[in-house]
Amino acid sequence: MREKIILTEWDFSIEKLHYRAKVQVPHTWNVCDETQNYRGRADYSTTVFIDEKMKDKTVTLCFGAVYHTAYVTVNGAFIGQHSGSGYTPFSFDITKAVRFGAENTIEVTADNRPCRNMLPYLKNFDWADDGGLIREVSLLFADHDSIRRMQVSAQITDISGDLCSGYLGLDIAFFDGHKNDQVKLSVSDSKTGEVVLSCDKAIRSNRAEIHFTDLKLWNTDSPNLYHITAETSDDSFTQRIGLRKIKINGNRIFLNNKAVYLTGCEWMPGSHPDHGMAEPAEHSIMRLKQLKDSGCIFTRFHWQQDSSIYDWCDENGLLVQEEIPYWGSPKKAAKKQLEIAKLHADEMLEAHFNHPSIIFWGVGNELGGLFESTKKYVREMVAYFKSKDQTRCVNYVSNTLGFVKGKKDEATLYGDVAMWNEYLGLWHPCNDIPGKILEVNALCKDKPLVITEFGLCEPHFSGGDERRTRILVDNVDFFNDADNIQGYVWFSLNDYRTHVGEQGEGRLKQRVHGSTDLYGNKKPSYDVLCEINKKQTERFRGVYGD
Helix, strand or coil, X not given: CEEEEECCEEEEEEHHHCEEEEEECCCCHHHCCCCCCCCCEEEEEEEEEECHHHCCEEEXXXXXXXXXXXXXXXXXXXXXXXXXXXXXXXXXXXXXXXXXXXXXXXXXXXXXXXXXXXXXXXXXXXXXXXXXXXXXXEEEEEECCCEEEEEEEEEEEEEECCEXXXXXXXXXXXXXXXXXXXXXXXXXXXXXXXXXXEXXXXXXXXXXXXXXXXXXXXXXXXXXXXXXXXXXXXXXXEEEECCCCEEEECCEEEECCEEXXXXXXXXXXXXXXXXXXXXXXXXXXXXXXXXXXXXXXXXXXXXXXXXXXXXXXXXXXXXXXXXXXXXXXXXXXXXXXXXXXXXXXXXXXXXXXXXXXXXXXXXXXXXXXXXXXXXXXXXXXXXXXXXXXXCCEEEEEECCCCCCCCCCCCXXXXXXXXXXXXXXXXXXXXXXXXXXXXXXXXXXXXXXXXXXXXXXXXXXXXXXXXXXXXXXXXXXXXXXXXXXXXXXXXXXCECXXXXXXXXXCHHHCEEECCCECCCCCECHHHHHXXXXXXXXXXXXXXXXXX
C-alpha cells in the first residue's frame, strides 16, 4: 500500500527582511515584489495531521527540488540537510520523528546564496538563481516491505521494422533493503492497457531479468510506452518505460538502428516573471509544445528538470540531454567538482533512469576544455555514468573546441558526441565563419559533432530579431557543408531570466536571446526556425532515407 499527501500550503518568512506570508508550494521568493532581490536564508513551515492508522508504515518526506541548500526538521528534530545540488529530487525517512494520530510540524530552511560547495559554482551560471521550495513537496506512506523504486534497463538485441526483441533488466529496491523473492512481472501497453507479456521470475539480490519479443519501439514519431508491473507476495509496483536504442557509429547518431539528425532548440525554464523556477505545469507544457511544433526532435537542459517535464518528452517523442549544471567555472575541474558531480549523477540516475526521452547525460558546459584537469574530469564522469547506465551516451559541451589553432586534444572529444557552442563572429570573433566550422569539423574526425548553441544575445550584440534570423539561416547552411555535424541546438527558444542578464531588473532581469519572449509570445525568427527545421529534416531523409 502507498499513499501520497502533497504539501502545498506553507508559512513563509525571511527573518532578515521581517517578511512573512502564506504561500503555495512550489514557490520561489525571487519573483515577489518585496523579496525579488533577496539572496540568503528563508524559512518554510507547515503542519500536517498523520492518522494513527499509518503507524506501521514507512513515512518518507519527498522534495522535488530545493534551491539550493535545504535544512529540514520534523517536530523540532533535525532530519537532514541536502546540499551540492539545487535541482535534483531527494527524500528523508522521517518515520521515527512522526507523531501518529497528531499534528506534525515540518520546517525547511532554504538558502540560495552563492556557494562554492555546489554545482553551479558561486555565480558562474546563466539562468535564474531562484531560491525556495521550487518543486513539489510530499509525504509518502508505504509498507516497510514494499517496493521503493524499480529501474528498468532494456537490452535490445534485434530490431525488425518498428518492433524489437531483447531483455529487460530490473533493479528493484525495497524500503526495508535487499530481498530474495518470487515476483510476477507483466508488461502492458500504456494506451490500451493490453497485457503483452506476463511471467513469474525469481528476484536475486533485488534483480530480475525477462526476455521480450516483438514489442513496439519508442521513437520521435511513435513514442510507444509500456507499463511494467512487479507483484511480490506483499506488494505491487508499476513503472512506465519505453524501448529504444541509441548508438554512435562513426560520425553518425543512430536511434533504433536508423541514422538521426538532431534538429534542436533549447528552452530555458524558470523564465516567466510571475512564476520563476516554480513555473506551473501548464506553462512548461506550452513551452515544450513550442519546441515540438517547431520541428525540433532534440533539446538540452543546462540543469536537471522535474520528472513531469520528462514525462511529457516521453509521451511526445522529444529527445533530451540532461546535464549536471557545471557551467563556466571553475575552468580547471578539481577533486571537489568531481565529487559533487558524482552526487548529481547518482540523483539523476535515481530519479530519471526510466525516461526513454533522455538519450544523453551531460557532464558540464563551457569549462576549460583545453586544461588537462578538465579533460580528466570529463573522462572520469563519462566512465562514472557508463558504469551505472549502459543505455545512454555521455557528453561534455565545449566553447573552446578549435579555440587554439593546431590544438586537437579537447575535453569534448572524450564524450560519445562532440558538442560545440559555436557563436562565431559574436562571443568568438571570426572573419571566416564557414572556414572555421570546417576546421572544427575536421578536429572531430570520425566522431559526430552537434552544434549545441548558436544564436544572438541582445543587447550585448545589436541587430535584433532580424539579425537573429539571418544567423539561423546562414549558419545552418554552413553546418550542412560539414560532414561530421549531425545536429544543432538553436539558442534559444525564449528570452530568459538570469541573474547575469543585461536587461531589466529584479525578476525581469533577462537576456534577450530567444525566438519568443519571456511570456511565450513568438518573434518572426520562431517561424523561420520552423521552416529551417522542416527543410533540414527533409534534407536528411533525402540523404539517409526514412
